[in-house]
Amino acid sequence: MNQGFSIPKFQLPGFVARIGEKLPQWPHAVALTTALNAAVKLKLLPEDSLAAMEGKTFVVQVYDTGGQAAFTYRGGFFRPLFNPAGSPDLAFRANLSAFLQVATRQEDPDTLFFNRELSIEGDTELGLVVKNMLDAIDLTQLKLSLPQLPRLPINLPFSQR
């Protein structure tokens, strides 16, 4: 999956976070919940895991971009939280490189956690549910489920056998 390309550990310069913190945060939540809802629709997320997330609040914070997304899962949908109150049930915090390494399955979240590059706060069991749910997504199924791009209407004679 990661052959030929790997995401290095990096940290964005401090000014990025200083600017990022001042920007509106809701687009992050909208983007993330849209992606998660697509995964729900494709039935990639196990029912029992989703049931455990019902009514819980989540924060995903990216330290070095200054961005954070707050959302909840309710009634079958992930929904952005525009004015999150109090501390969330679960928070994942890390630099962008760590999130990218986890998202591409280049690094194991436990490894990053042991190395203190990924922070998990709040309901530990819920954290495990989310981590294991994301691990269980079969990316090969995701590729099969995405709409196929139309084939080019060109028949190359030498490729026809």
Added chain:
Amino acid sequence: MDRSSLPDLVCPAGSLPALKAAVDNGADAVYLGYKNDTNARNFAGLNFDPKAMADGVRYAHGKGCEVLMAINTFPQPGRTADWRAAVDGAVELGVDAIILADVGLLDYARNRHPQQRLHLSVQGSATSYEAINFAHREFGVQRAVLPRVLTLAQVEHVIRNTPVEIEVFGFGSLCVMNEGRCWLSSYATGESPNTVGACSPAKYVKWDKTPAAPGRPGQMETRLNGILIDRFADDEPAGYPTLCKGRFEVQGETYYALEEPTSLNVLEILPEIIKIGVKAIKVEGRQRSPAYVTQVTRTLRAALDALANDSERFHVKPTWQAELAKVSEGNQATLGAYNRPWR
């Protein structure tokens, strides 16, 4: 050395993607469990539902990889039927072996499914050839997974005195290694791998952080059911939240009173392990992600194949050690009990 004389590489699968990662990176067998307390990695959200299980078995068998089903917890009072149903289900799925710990369940499996291959789980805690031969005689067990308490010489002694295949751990997080007999998790939470299928279950775990300087991880405290397990300084590597890996104050001194978080890594003694006749090498970590399974399986496969190609000139490559060190728990990897000078 002929590749067929190598021990099997047995890799963990906590999810379908992890199973595929193991199969695709050179595992000879994968081990897995149901999404319930019939196996000792009953973690929230982990393991296989019936569909994923069927898909996994099909995928592994399609690529010539064996599937071993772990049903290695102990049936709880009044619920024996659940464990028996798990055994029946595994047989129906067509797994290559069932890994069991409980003698009652071994007896059930032997009588109900006499053709089914059975392995004795590490949770069965059989450390002597007498115990293993008993399981062979009474239940037809064909392989035993040894607890990580024996020296290499002791492992060899077991192998020489039993017809049962011997499987040993080759890589993964170490605990106090008193598998099947450990009471530490029960002491702190009332629950243990033997009873609920999880050591130090996550619902009892609390990670508390104190605010840090920007870009720094900050100080972190780990509590298990309220008991302070450890306090990690800014940037200090963390470990799993189990009692055995905690730092405690003993007579005025604070240190790892039971053991330091470490990982087992047998790369250095791989030639000896093969020489004494170990039949399979197991990788710990069904709770870990597909990324871990990929990295560890790939590395051990490369090492085993290097041995098969030229056992005389085998040496441990720094890249293998680096790959394994990266995914290790704690600061160090050890040979565990294998090279202990005392007995």
